[in-house]
Amino acid sequence: MDELKALEELARQARKEEPPVRGVTARVLAEIRSRRRFRVWPLSVFAAASAVAASVLLAVAVHYWTSAPDPLTELCASFEVTELW
Amino acid sequence: MDETDWTDIRASLAGDDDAFARLVERYEPQVARLMWRFSRDRVQCEELIQDVFVEAYLSLKSYRGDAPFLHWLRRIGTRVGYRFWKKRAKDKGRVPLSEVQGLAGKPEETDPALAGELLDALLAQLRPADRLVLTLEYLEGCSMKEIAERTGWNVAAVKMRAHRARGKLKKIAERDRLLETLPWTN
Numbered sequence: 001m002d003e004l005k006a007l008e009e010l011a012r013q014a015r016k017e018e019p020p021v022r023g024v025t026a027r028v029l030a031e032i033r034s035r036r037r038f039r040v041w042p043l044s045v046f047a048a049a050s051a052v053a054a055s056v057l058l059a060v061a062v063h064y065w066t067s068a069p070d071p072l073t074e075l076c077a078s079f080e081v082t083e084l085w
Numbered sequence: 086m087d088e089t090d091w092t093d094i095r096a097s098l099a100g101d102d103d104a105f106a107r108l109v110e111r112y113e114p115q116v117a118r119l120m121w122r123f124s125r126d127r128v129q130c131e132e133l134i135q136d137v138f139v140e141a142y143l144s145l146k147s148y149r150g151d152a153p154f155l156h157w158l159r160r161i162g163t164r165v166g167y168r169f170w171k172k173r174a175k176d177k178g179r180v181p182l183s184e185v186q187g188l189a190g191k192p193e194e195t196d197p198a199l200a201g202e203l204l205d206a207l208l209a210q211l212r213p214a215d216r217l218v219l220t221l222e223y224l225e226g227c228s229m230k231e232i233a234e235r236t237g238w239n240v241a242a243v244k245m246r247a248h249r250a251r252g253k254l255k256k257i258a259e260r261d262r263l264l265e266t267l268p269w270t271n
Contacts, residue, residue: 003258021130028142029106
């Protein structure tokens with residue numbers, strides 16, 4: 001008997017083997033649910049978080065814009081209009 | 086195409102998880118047998134089975150039903166297993182044949198698990214693509230056409246690869262003195 005014939009005999013026996021694995025149905029479903037959540041979750045949360053962040057930034061900017069003295073007004077205030085003429 | 090499968094596939098696509106659970110339970114033994122060829126480690130094998138079903142779920146929309154659902158699952162399983170081998174090709178360990186003990190005097194009396202272990206030890210020394218072709222041929226009993234369908238390679242390329250891989254495997258078996266390990270070859 002040559003090596004390849006021997007391998008074929010081994011393969012014939014090996015095909016009868018039953019794998020000693022446990023059921024994975026529960027794990028598959030858990031993984032599917034987590035992926036589904038992951039796929040929907042970031043888009044909606046990202047959109048909401050972006051809207052909140054944009055509003056806060058806008059409020060802060062408006063606050064500083066209105067409360068701080070205008071640098072152009074301050075610059076002009078030091079000149080007498082007549083002096084310019 | 087099995088009508089029960091179609092019903093469950095349609096329900097799964099509509100978001101019914103119980104329907105997909107029924108598909109998993111129905112085909113898990115066949116998928117487990119296939120993935121056992123790719124890893125003989127129980128934990129790893131279970132992860133591979135899980136990957137197959139998750140991948141199947143994610144691409145369920147693309148299943149057209151022109152072949153039985155099991156064929157489609159087996160194609161996914163082959164792809165998942167091959168990817169696993171390619172990733173692990175660099176760190177594979179080698180089991181010396183001399184460590185395999187308890188072989189029976191006749192081939193038909195050999196313990197299937199032991200035969201599987203021995204064959205896996207030899208096939209693991211091939212490159213992933215060669216190993217895939219011979220694993221599907223020897224352990225899954227696939228024809229060259231079936232191997233081509235499962236892998237997506239063309240039949241001529243599969244035949245050529247199988248021929249070369251058999252030559253390489255023969256050399257490995259000679260070097261590792263396979264015939265001396267098997268009591269029924271003497």
